[in-house]
Amino acid sequence: MTMLWPGATVGTLSKLELSWLTFTAVLWLIATLYKIRMSDDRPQALFWLFWSVSCAGNLLLIAAQDVLGFYIGFSMMSLGAYALVIHSGKPAARRAGRVYLQLAILGEMALLASLLMASHAGNGSLLLSEVQQSDIPPIAALLLLLGLGLKAGFWPLHGWLPLAHPAAPAPASAVLSGAMIKAGILGLWKIMPESAISGQSALLIMTLAMISAMYGVLAGLMQHEVKRILAYSSVSQVSYLLFLLALAWLMPEHRTLIATVLTIYTVHHGLIKGSLFIAADFFSVRSQSLVMNRANQFMLLVAALAIAGLPITSGMAAKSALKSLLEGEPLALWYTLISVGSVATSLIIIKVLLTFRARHATAAIQPTDPVKATLWWMLSLSAIALPWLWPDMREPLVSSLATDKLWAASWPIVLGGLIYWAWPARWTRALSGAEKIGLCIPSLSLKLKQAINRLATSPTDFSFSDKKLRKFERRWNRLWQGSTVNVSALLLIAVMLLTGALMYA
Amino acid sequence: MTPDSLWHWTSLLPLLIILSSLVPGLLIFATPEGAARRRTALNLGGVLLKLCLVALMLLGVNQGLQFRFALPFLPAAPLVLQGDALSLQFVSLSSVLWLATTIYAIGYLENSPLRSRFFGYFSLCVSATVGIALAGNLITFLLFYELLTLATFPLVVHRGTPEALRAGRIYLAYTLAGGTVLLMGVALLHAMTGTSDFIPGGYVIPDAQLSTAGLKWAFFLMIAGLGVKAALFPFHVWLPRAMVAPAPVSALLHAVAVVKAGAFGIIRVVYDVFGVETSQSLGLTVPLMAMAAFTILYGSVQALRQTDIKRRLAFSTVSQVSYITLGVAMAGPVAAVGAIVHLVHQGLMKVTLFFCAGIFAETLGIHNIKEMNGLGKRMPLTMAAFTIGALGMIGVPPIAGFISKWYLGIGALDAGYPVILAVLIGSSLLNALYFLPLIYRGWFAAPAIGGWPRDQYPDTRFETHWMLLIPALLTAVLSLLAGILAGSLVSPLGWTELVVNREFGL
C-alpha cells in the first residue's frame, strides 16, 4: 500500500529516463524564466496555474514507473497545455485550442483504453515494467499507438500540431514541441510490449515514419510563418524518433543500443527545437548593436543547422548515431532513406533560416533583454556544448569526425541548399495539395462543435391534453347521477342474480 | 437474542446513528421560524454527533466488531439495523456530505421562509438515508426506502411554485410506484425464501424447491423498484424534473440520498441477497448490465442536449449513477471495487458540482450555460471547485472519478465484457463534450457585456457567502484527495477493498 494512488511507484530511473527527465526539466525551466521576462497583457494567474500543472505532469510521466502514474502525468500535461495554446485569446488560438483539446481527449481515451487492456493483460499489474512483458491484444497496441501518437504528432496524427504551435506563446511552443510531444514517444517506449509489434508491423511503422518525415518537410515548405514551419519540422523530426522505436521493435536484441540513440536524438531535438521556437520571440526585435545582431544570427544558424546534422553539433551526433544503427546489408535501404531525409531536413531548415532573416530585417529595433538573451544562448549553445558535456553523445560525435563521416554529414546540407536554390515555383503549387490532408482535421473539429451546439436546444416538454378524457368523464358521471336509491336497487338485483348464478353454476 | 445484548452498546450504536439526526430533525420542526441560532445549533450538533458515532463504528468494524440491532416487526421478518463494512461506506459518505450540505443549506436559505420545515425534513431525509445504509435485511431496507421518499418530497416541492409542484408530483409518481414494485419483489422473495439478514455472498441458494421463474421475477421487481431511485433508464424521468428544488436539496438528492439509495439497494440485492453466483447462474446480471450501459450513454447524450446547468448536471447523474449498477452487474471483484468506490466518488464530485451550480444561481443569478462566460474571474474559487468536479466526472486523473473508471474498466475486462470498455470510453468522451464547454466558458470566454443577471454579494470579503463557499471547496478538495491518495488505507478505495474482500470472500 502506498499513500498515493494504487500502485504508485516513482523512482529507479533508467539512464534513458534520467536523461529525459533532465532535459525536460531544463527546457521547462528555461522556458519558464523566458516567459516571465516576456511582456504580456493577458491574464497571468490562470496561465501559470496551467503551466505548472502541465510541467508537473510532464515530469511525473517521465518519472512514473506505474501505469496510473504515467496516465496521471500524461493527462495533467495534455490538458494543462490547453491553456497554453489558447493563451493569446485570439480566434486563431481558440480554434487551435479546440482542435488541440478534442484530439487530446481522444488520445487520452485511446490511451486509457489501451492501458486498461494492457494492465489486464499483465494480470492486473500496475507496474510499467510488468505491463511491457505482457501479451496485449492487437487492438490495445493500436489504441496505444493512436493515443500516444496523437501526442507525438507524427503524420497522420499531427492535426493539432501546426495549429497549436503558432498560436501558443513562444516559450509554450518550445515546451510543446521540445518536451511534450516527446512524451508520446517515451510512452510508446516504456509501455508498448515488444511482443505486440511483429516484424512486419515494425516495418510498416518504419515506412509510416519515413512518409511522415517527408510529409513534415513538404508541408513545412508551403508555410510562411516561422512557427508553423518549425511545427512541421517537428512533425518531421518526431518521425525519426518513431522510426527508432520501430527499429527497437524490429530488433529487440538491440534495444539497449537503440535506447541510447533514442535518448541522444530526443535530447538534441528537444533542446534545439526549444531554442528555435524561443528564437521566434527573441528575433522579433533587433538589437541596436550590430555585433550583437551578428552574433545572434550566427548562433541561430548553428542551432538551426544542428537540426539538419551540422558537423560537430549535437545534430551530427544524433544523426550519425541513428545511421550507425542502419549500417549493414539488411537495412541499407533505410540508410538511404534516412540520407534522403537529411536532405529534406536541410531544405526545411534553410526555409526556416530564410524566414527568420526576412522577419529580422524588418523587426523593430529595441534594447535587448539580457536575461532573455542569456536564456536563449544557453539553450542554443547546447547544440555545441552538449556533446562535450555528455559522454553518451560525445562518443558518436567523436567517432564521426573521420573525413568520410564528415562528408556523409555535410553533403545532405549542401545538396539541400542547392535544391532550395534551384527550387522551381511550380513544385510549390504541386505540393500545396499535401498540406490539405492535414487541414481536414480543423474543419472536422468545427463540424463536431456545431453538431453539439445543435444538440443543445431547450428540451421539449411533453404536454398531454386531457380534454377528451374530461368530457368522457363528465358523461360517465352524469350517468350515475340519477337517483341513488333506484340505481342501487338495480345493482342490488344484479348482484343477487350474479351471486346466485355463481352458486348454481 | 437476549435482552442483555439488545442494550449492549454495539447493538445500540446503529440505532443511535439514526436517532442522531432523527431527534434533532423532530426538534427542528418544533423550533420557531425566528430561532435561527437554535436551529443551527440543533443541525450542527446532530451532524457532529453523528460523525463521532460513525467514526466509532468505523473503528469497531475495522476491528471486526459486530453491530446489530433487532426489533420484532413483521412475522419472520424483524427490523434489523447492522453496521457492516458496506453500510459504513454509505453511512460515512452521507454523514460527511450531510455536514457539508447542512452548512451550505444554512447559508443558502438565510432569510428565506419556512426554514424550520425545511431543515426538519432535511434531517429526516438524512435519517432515512442512514437507515437505508444500516438496514440489515430487505424489510428494514424497504421501510427506510419509503420513508426517504416521504422525507424528500417536501424538500422537492419546497419552493411551492407550480413548477415545483409538478416536479414533485412526477417525483412521487415514480418513487412511490418504484417503492410498490420493490415491495412486491421483497414480498415475493420473502414468500419463497423468508427474509434473512444481508449476508456477504447472498442467502438465496437456488434449489429444486425454489421456482426459478419466481426468483427471476423477484429480482426483476426489486431492481425495477430500486432502478427508479437509481434513475436507470426508463425510470429516470423524475430526476431532471426534480431540479426545481433548492440547490442543497438537489445536491442531497443527487449525491447522497435518493439516487444513492437506489444504487446501494442494487448493490445489496445483487451481493447480499442473491449473491453474485446465484445472480449469474439465473442469468440476471447481463440484462442489468445492458440496462446500466444503455443508461450511461443515454444520460450523457441527454445531458449534452441541455442548456440549463442544473439540468445538465441532472442528466449527468443519470449517467454516472449507472456506473455503480454497471459495476455491480459485472459481478467481478474488481468491478465491484469500481462500483462501490464510485458510490462515494460520484457523491463527492456531484455534490461539489451542485454546490457550485447553486452558488452561481444564488450569487449571480446564473442558470444557463451561456451565462457562465468569464465566471472564473468573478468567482475563481467556486469555478475551481466546479472544474475539479467536472473533470472528475470526465475521469481526468488524478481526481476521484478516474479511480472508479479505472477499476470499472479493469473489472470489465476481468469479468470478460470488453464491450463495456467501449461504453466507458464513449461515456467519458460524452462527459468531456458536455462538461468541457462549461469549464471553457468559465475560465476562458470573455464575460458578457451586460454584466451578470444579478449580483447578490458584490462587496463581500469572499466571492460569495462563506457558508456556501466552504462546503463546495471542502468537497472539491475531498474529491481530489480521494483520487490522489486512493492507495492509502483511509481512502474510499482502501475501505472499498475491505468491503469487496468480505463480499467475495477473498
Added chain:
Amino acid sequence: MNYALISLTAPLVSALLLVFLGYMSGRKHTGLWVLGGSVVSLVSAALALQSAMQAGLPQTINLGGWAEDLGISLRLSSLSALLLVFTAFIHLLVGTYARFSRHAPHQDFWMLSAFLHASLNALWLSADLFNLYITLELIGLAAVAMVALSGARAYKAASDYLLLSLAASLIYLLGVVLIYAQYQTLNLVHLASISSDNTLTRLALVLMTAALMLKGALWPLHLWLPAAHASAPTAVSALLSGIVVKAPLFILWLIWTELAPPELAKQVGPAVAAAGMIALSAAGWSAMRTPYIKVLVAYSTIAQLGYALMALGLLMSWQLPQLHIALWLFVIAHGLAKTSLFLAAGEMQGTLGTKRLSGLRGATQTVPVAMFAFAVAGGSLIGLPPSGGFLAKWVLLEPMLNQPQYWPWALGVLLGTLVSAAYIFRVVALSFDRARINPPDRQPDRAGHWLALLPALLVWGMALIGNQLILILAGGGI
C-alpha cells in the same frame, strides 16, 4: 366475559341516562357523560381482551340464563374483544374531539353516538343471526339519524341511506328466515356444524350477502356512501367510516366462514375478491377525480374496503388462516386512519372555509398539523411501511405470493397501492402550493388538529405491536 358485558353496557347506560335525564343536567356536561361511558367501556374492553387472550377459546354467555337457542347469547373471542377495544377507542377519541373542538356537532350527537357504540359492541359480541340483525338495524338507524344531524343539507343523503338501509335489513331478514326455516336455529356455532349445501341455504346466502354488501357499501352497492359520509358532521363521518361500515363486513365474514359450506365459499370467493379489486381501482379513481375534500375521503373508504373484500374473497376461496388476520388488520388500520382523515378533513374544511380541494392550497402552512395528520393517515392507507396499512398489506400479500397461480391477485394490491397513493398525494401536493395560498378564515383549532393527528400516529405505531396483533387475531377465529 363480564368485562365485555361492562364494555357493552357502559355506553348503553350513558345513552339511556341521557334519554331520561340528560337534558336536565345541563348541556355542558352531556358530552362528559358519554365520554365517561366510553372510558369505562374502553378499560373494560381492554380487560376483556386480556381475559380472552388468556382463555384462548371463545367464551359464550347466555343472558338471563335462557337455553342457548331461546335467549340472547353472547360470545367473546379475542377478535371481538379487540374490536371492542377498537370501537371504544375510536368513540372516545371522536367523542373527545366532538366535546373539545370548535366544530361541535348537534347536542343529539351524544345520545346517538352512545347508542351506536352500544349497538356496535353488541354486534361484535353476537353469535346469532337474529341478534346480528337487531344490532345491525340499530346501528343503521343511529347512523342515519347522525347523518341527519347536519341539518337540511344532509336530508337527501340521510333519506337515501335510510331507505337502502331498511331495504337491506329486510332482505337480510328474509335470508335469516330461510335459514331458520331450514335448521330451526340461528346460533352460528350450531349452524356451523349442521349447515349443508342446498338450494334454500344458497338462496339465503345470496340474500344475506347482497344485503350486507349494500349496508357495508361494498362495491358495487356503495352509491349511497359518498353523499352520506361527506354531508355528515365531521365527528359522525369519522365514526361512520371508521367503524360502522365494518359491522356488515363482520357479519358477512361470519356467514361465509361459519355458515356457508366451504365448497360454496370456494366458488363465490374469486368473485368477491374481484369485486374488491374493482372497488380499489374504481373508487380510487373517483377519489382521484372528485373536487371535494370529504367526498375524496369517502370514496377512499369504499376503495379501502376493497382490500377487505379481497381478503375475504380470497379467504373464502383459499381457506388460509392468514387471510383472517389480513382482513381484520385492514379493518383496524383503516378505522384508525380514516378517523384521522375525516377529522383532519373536517378541521381543514372548517378552518379554511371551503369544501373544495382547491381550497387546500398552501395547507401545509395554514393548517400544518391537520395537513400532517391527513398525510400521515394517508400514508397508512397507501400502505407505506411501517404503518398498520403496510402490516395488513404484507399479511395479505404473503399467501398470494406463495403459489405462482395466486400471483395475479397481487396485482390487485399493487393497483390499490398506486391508486391510494395517487389520491392521497393529490391532496398533499396541493397543500405545498406556496404560490396561491388559500388564506384561512380563522386561526386553526390546535386541540382539534392534534386530536386528528393522534390516530394517524397510532396507526403508524401499529407496526411496533404487529406481532402481538397478529397473535391476537390468530387466536381469534370464532
